[in-house]
Amino acid sequence: MMQHLPALQVVLPLLGAVFCAFMPRGAWAGAIALAVSWIMPVISGLLLAQVLQTGVISYHVGGWPPPMGIEYRVDILSAFILMLVSVMGAILMPYARLSVAKEISARNQPYFYCMYLLCMTGLLGITITGDAFNVFVFLEVSSLSTYVLIALGRDRRGLLAAYQYLVIGSIGATLYVIGIGLLYSITGTLNLVDIASKLQTIGATAPVLIALGFLITGISLKLALFPLHVWLPNAYTYAPSVATIFLAGTATKVAVYLLLRIIFTVYGVGTTSDGTPLSDIFIVLSVLAMFGASIVACFQDNVKRMLAYSSVAQIGYITLGIAILNKTGLTGGISHLFNHAIMKAALFMVIGGIFYRIGSANIANLAGIGRRMPLTMAAFVVAGLSIIGAPGTAGFISKWYLVSGAMEKGWWWLGLLIVASSVLSVVYIGRVVEAAYFQTPNGEAEKATDMPASMLLPTLVLAAACIWFGFDTRLTADIAAQAASYLLGGAQ
Amino acid sequence: MAILTEVIQHYNQWVTIFLMVAGLYIVIARGNMIKTLVGLSLFQTSVYLLYLSPGKILGGTPPILDKAFSVYSNPLPHVLILTAIVVGVATLALGLALVVRINEAYGTIEEDEIVDMDKDGHA
Numbered sequence: 122m123m124q125h126l127p128a129l130q131v132v133l134p135l136l137g138a139v140f141c142a143f144m145p146r147g148a149w150a151g152a153i154a155l156a157v158s159w160i161m162p163v164i165s166g167l168l169l170a171q172v173l174q175t176g177v178i179s180y181h182v183g184g185w186p187p188p189m190g191i192e193y194r195v196d197i198l199s200a201f202i203l204m205l206v207s208v209m210g211a212i213l214m215p216y217a218r219l220s221v222a223k224e225i226s227a228r229n230q231p232y233f234y235c236m237y238l239l240c241m242t243g244l245l246g247i248t249i250t251g252d253a254f255n256v257f258v259f260l261e262v263s264s265l266s267t268y269v270l271i272a273l274g275r276d277r278r279g280l281l282a283a284y285q286y287l288v289i290g291s292i293g294a295t296l297y298v299i300g301i302g303l304l305y306s307i308t309g310t311l312n313l314v315d316i317a318s319k320l321q322t323i324g325a326t327a328p329v330l331i332a333l334g335f336l337i338t339g340i341s342l343k344l345a346l347f348p349l350h351v352w353l354p355n356a357y358t359y360a361p362s363v364a365t366i367f368l369a370g371t372a373t374k375v376a377v378y379l380l381l382r383i384i385f386t387v388y389g390v391g392t393t394s395d396g397t398p399l400s401d402i403f404i405v406l407s408v409l410a411m412f413g414a415s416i417v418a419c420f421q422d423n424v425k426r427m428l429a430y431s432s433v434a435q436i437g438y439i440t441l442g443i444a445i446l447n448k449t450g451l452t453g454g455i456s457h458l459f460n461h462a463i464m465k466a467a468l469f470m471v472i473g474g475i476f477y478r479i480g481s482a483n484i485a486n487l488a489g490i491g492r493r494m495p496l497t498m499a500a501f502v503v504a505g506l507s508i509i510g511a512p513g514t515a516g517f518i519s520k521w522y523l524v525s526g527a528m529e530k531g532w533w534w535l536g537l538l539i540v541a542s543s544v545l546s547v548v549y550i551g552r553v554v555e556a557a558y559f560q561t562p563n564g565e566a567e568k569a570t571d572m573p574a575s576m577l578l579p580t581l582v583l584a585a586a587c588i589w590f591g592f593d594t595r596l597t598a599d600i601a602a603q604a605a606s607y608l609l610g611g612a613q
Numbered sequence: 614m615a616i617l618t619e620v621i622q623h624y625n626q627w628v629t630i631f632l633m634v635a636g637l638y639i640v641i642a643r644g645n646m647i648k649t650l651v652g653l654s655l656f657q658t659s660v661y662l663l664y665l666s667p668g669k670i671l672g673g674t675p676p677i678l679d680k681a682f683s684v685y686s687n688p689l690p691h692v693l694i695l696t697a698i699v700v701g702v703a704t705l706a707l708g709l710a711l712v713v714r715i716n717e718a719y720g721t722i723e724e725d726e727i728v729d730m731d732k733d734g735h736a
Contacts, residue, residue: 254693261700265707272711277718278731284711288640288653291704295657298697299633302660305690306667 123167127180127193130164130203131246133157138238147230151218154234158214161207161241169200179251187251188312194251198455198604202248202378205459209370209466210241216579217363220473224361225273233273237367239266244375253301253311253387256379257294260343264290267372270364271356279359286352293342293349300335303328304387317387325392333397336383344376346440347410350433357429362473365425369432370466374458377439381455385608390446403444408538410437415545419552424472425482427549428465431508434542435461441539442523448605450526455601457519460507460590464516467504467583471497474572474580479565484553489562491554493569496577498557500584505550507587510543515590518598625666632659646715646722650708657701664690664697 137157144150171178172195180193195203217237225233243263247256268290272283305311307328308319320329338349345353353373357365384390384399411434418430439461442454474497475490476482491498507514520539527535562569571577590597620627632655639652668690676685712722719727 254696258696258700261704265703268707268711272714277715280711280715280718281724281727281731284646284708284715287704287708287711288649291653291657291708292637292640295660298660299663302663305664311693 124180126164126168126171127178127195127249128182130161130168130207130249131193131242133160133164134238134242134245138235138242141231141235141238144231144234147222147225147227147234148218150231150234151214151221154217154238155214157238158207158210158241161245162204162211165200165203165207168195169204171195172197172200188310188315191255192251192312192314193249194314195249197600197607198378198381199248201455201459201600201604202375203245205374205462206241206244206248206371209367209462212579212582213363213366213370213466216366216470216473216576219573219576220363220477221361223477224275224363226275229273233270233361233363236266236269236273237363239263240270240367240372244371247375248378251313253304253313253316255311257298257301260294260297260379263372263375264294264343267364267368270368271360273364274359274361276359278355279361282352282355282359286356289342289349289352293339296335296339296342298339300332300339303332303335307332313382313387317389320388320392329392330397333383333388333392333399337380337399340376340380340383344373344380344440345433345436347406347413347433347437350410350414350436353433354426354429357432357469358423358426362469362476365429366466366469366473369428369469370462373432373436374462377436377443377458380440381443381608384443390609400444400446403440404535407437407441407444408535408542410434411441411538411542412545415542415549418549419545421549422484423482424475424484424487424553425469427484427553428468428472431546431549432461432465434546435465435508437542438520438523438539441535442519442526445523445526445530445532445535447526447529448602448609449522449529451605451608452598452602453519453522453524453526455604456522456594456598457516459597459601460515460519460587463583463586463590464504464507464514467500467580467587468508470576470580470583471501471504474576475569477572477576478569481565484556486564486566487553487556488560488566489557490566490569491557493562493566494571496571496581498554500580501557502554503584504587505554507591509546509550513588513591515587515597517591518594522598625662629659629662629666632656632662644724646712646724647709649724650705650712653708654701654705657697657704661694661697664694 134157137153141150141153178195182191221230221233240263243259246259250256268283268287272280304316308316310316342349414430414433418427421427439454439458442450472482479486507516510516510520524536524539636652636656636659640649643649668687670686673684673686674682676688716722719730
């Protein structure tokens with residue numbers, strides 16, 4: 122049993138998805154999804170513990186040894202991301218029941234849970250597999266189910282958002298396959314570690330670098346790196362709340378993981394930093410994202426859309442950490458990946474709860490809601506402070522590492538830019554807080570009360586986690602630091 | 614002249630690149646959702662050639678072990694592309710299903726018209 126944990130991590134949600142699709146009622150499918158989502162963290166927790174004790178786990182699918190067979194490879198970074206994705210799912214599922222019942226028609230509810238579990242399968246699969254083509258298959262499993270998740274809501278604009286994401290997402294995935302195809306015809310292997318060792322003898326020839334370009338562009342479309350983020354705001358805004366929470370907490374994070382894998386494990390820091398302007402490009406785009414998307418966020422009236430643009434900005438911080446290319450910066454990037462998942466999920470949960478009560482996420486309808494939904498808005502304030510990076514919250518820790526990483530390189534201007542862009546997030550979070558606490562309630566907001574306990578508890582847990590990880594960094598920054606030194610050390 | 618022979622020798626790559634760029638151009642240039650999907654499909658299909666053509670080795674036989682032959686073509690690209698075809702079909706099917714739903718909801722499948730409709734209704 123124990124040695125098959127890596128396979129179970131992927132197979133279990135896949136089986137769950139099949140069962141969900143045949144359930145006649147949403148509640149039954151929800152129960153299956155809940156059961157699966159609660160088993161997942163146990164498996165990923167065991168895997169993480171095992172990796173911390175004994176090092177890399179290599180699981181041979183079907184008993185075929187790599188590089189011929191497909192290998193599932195769990196190292197410190199993938200165990201960390203597996204943990205993140207499965208824990209997000211486990212916290213989200215109790216919340217999902219009421220929100221899904223309200224926002225999705227009864228006929229479609231079983232399919233919603235089915236797609237949620239399929240998306241989970243894909244994301245966990247991308248993280249765990251050590252085979253480049255297998256990554257593509259899981260990438261498409263997660264992407265296709267994501268398109269359906271976005272389109273399942275009652276808002277017809279969700280359909281258009283899903284369609285646009287489908288076109289952009291498929292181009293991204295195809296660019297990724299082109300890159301893998303080139304690498305395969307150069308090296309003759311698909312195992313990521315095997316490709317890495319073959320590339321060391323081949324060196325940074327032109328086709329190898331062209332393949333890198335295709336891979337990076339394809340993955341950047343998936344992780345919504347500015348200016349390839351155009352699909353994200355619409356998708357997050359018009360998707361059902363639960364889908365938005367799940368995607369914001371996991372999908373872009375897994376794409377960042379894939380980027381780390383390609384840059385550090387396959388190509389190695391030497392190739393990517395010396396021979397190419399990759400680091401410079403990423404710094405410019407990240408800074409543009411931090412400022413551009415934050416400024417746009419300040420002018421949004423729909424809070425969901427505001428938070429979506431904020432996500433684009435926060436992804437900028439994560440890629441900035443990668444681009445700084447030293448241990449401290451990378452630690453900041455990886456821990457921000459974790460922290461941002463927690464705090465953005467908390468924020469979207471609050472907005473989902475408000476939508477549940479008053480049927481709107483517009484800032485004008487949020488007037489005075491802080492007095493009617495005190496606990497809900499308290500969670501928003503805490504998670505919002507964490508987005509801003511206030512000391513004592515999780516966001517502060519990762520931004521601290523980012524600024525120190527920039528300082529270590531002597532890039533004091535970059536440190537200033539990080540701090541300056543955080544001020545922008547004060548503006549957009551502040552707008553919501555101002556409306557919620559300093560205006561008098563009107564319309565629907567007047568009768569609203571705190572969201573039901575099954576939705577409130579997960580939200581409060583995440584909000585509490587924002588503070589907890591601001592003080593206890595053993596699970597975030599410490600593991601991120603280990604992962605960073607592992608990645609920078611050539612990562613074999 | 615040397616360039617010309619170079620081009621002719623690698624004609625399979627040029628076909629691939631032409632299909633790839635043509636597909637991508639259709640995706641960007643067309644506002645009709647069906648045409649966009651056609652372009653997307655073409656773009657994805659071009660990748661099949663990228664994988665398959667290097668797998669064929671001149672003078673190689675199908676990879677069935679036999680004493681009479683020593684040069685075999687690489688079978689792995691075919692298997693990979695079989696998977697990619699399935700993925701491509703699934704993407705196309707889902708895309709078309711979305712277009713059907715969009716047509717039901719908006720009464721048109723021209724992207725700019727739909728964007729205008731949403732602007733009027735929800736501004």
